[in-house]
Amino acid sequence: MNTQNPSPENAETTAKLDQTSAPAQLDQTGQVNQAGQLPEADPLDDSPVIAEVFGDSEKLIRMFHEKLVQEGVLRGMIGPKEVSRLWERHLLNSAALAPFLRDFAQEKHIAHLRVADVGSGAGFPGLVLAAMLPEHYFTLVEPMERRCEWLNENIDMMGLKNARVLRARAEQLHGEAEFDVVTCRAVARMSKLAGWVMPLVHRGGRFIALKGQAAQDEIDSAKAQIRQYRGAFAHVDLAPVAQGVEPTHVVSITKR
Numbered sequence: 285m286n287t288q289n290p291s292p293e294n295a296e297t298t299a300k301l302d303q304t305s306a307p308a309q310l311d312q313t314g315q316v317n318q319a320g321q322l323p324e325a326d327p328l329d330d331s332p333v334i335a336e337v338f339g340d341s342e343k344l345i346r347m348f349h350e351k352l353v354q355e356g357v358l359r360g361m362i363g364p365k366e367v368s369r370l371w372e373r374h375l376l377n378s379a380a381l382a383p384f385l386r387d388f389a390q391e392k393h394i395a396h397l398r399v400a401d402v403g404s405g406a407g408f409p410g411l412v413l414a415a416m417l418p419e420h421y422f423t424l425v426e427p428m429e430r431r432c433e434w435l436n437e438n439i440d441m442m443g444l445k446n447a448r449v450l451r452a453r454a455e456q457l458h459g460e461a462e463f464d465v466v467t468c469r470a471v472a473r474m475s476k477l478a479g480w481v482m483p484l485v486h487r488g489g490r491f492i493a494l495k496g497q498a499a500q501d502e503i504d505s506a507k508a509q510i511r512q513y514r515g516a517f518a519h520v521d522l523a524p525v526a527q528g529v530e531p532t533h534v535v536s537i538t539k540r
């Protein structure tokens with residue numbers, strides 16, 4: 285099982301994710317020639333964990349998984365090695381944030397959260413969360429046109445009525461938009477991220493991010509920036525995903 289999230293603390297992993305920006309080359313048969321062979325099957329494809337975690341959204345998530353398998357590498361959305369580990373590393377990892385959003389909505393008595401996912405990339409975690417939580421509204425903030433096209437296609441394919449794509453850098457939205465919750469994965473270190481995302485969080489709202497094993501160190505070294513942008517109660521939870529799946533680190537910061 286994978287033990288690390290694709291997080292900025294893990295420079296190697298981040299670099300691999302960023303390699304996805306160049307679409308793969310096709311060979312004469314239309315196959316991905318980087319791999320030169322069929323991708324390995326994902327060990328979790330037939331696992332009961334998928335139904336257990338995704339529940340009613342399983343069908344939609346499987347559609348997204350299939351599109352990632354068929355087109356993700358060709359379109360430069362994921363690296364070739366990710367195809368056989370999409371469930372654990374990306375889809376289940378994204379799903380780990382769903383209970384945090386549900387708990388926040390309950391705590392604040394908000395029936396329909398306004399959520400922004402900053403730097404959605406191929407759709408992690410924002411698209412997965414939008415499929416899992418149809419009662420909440422998701423804005424997927426992503427500056428790259430090609431990734432925005434991909435996100436829009438998937439929203440249409442999955443028939444999601446609670447998700448939209450905003451082509452922008454987070455900083456461009458400062459003073460223009462505020463959300464109850466801002467989510468994020470693998471975009472930047474906390475010291476930089478605080479200034480990008482905290483201005484997008486409504487007062488009393490929360491920033492909730494998937495981070496790697498060094499999450500606590502990252503928060504500790506970004507204390508000044510978190511405080512500067514009115515962040516409070518910053519802490520890390522080790523979130524269980526499902527039995528047999530590696531737990532993941534989740535950073536929560538409340539906006540004063």
Ligand SMILES: C[S@@+](CC[C@H](N)C(=O)[O-])C[C@H]1O[C@@H](n2cnc3c(N)ncnc32)[C@H](O)[C@@H]1O
Binds near residue numbers: 301406407454
């Ligand atoms: C390494 S990818 C991670 C994508 C996805 N969140 C994931 O975990 O797979 C980082 C993404 O953040 C986007 N990004 C970079 N800087 C950004 C900013 N200032 N505001 C919003 N998105 C940004 C990039 O275009 C890219 O899609």
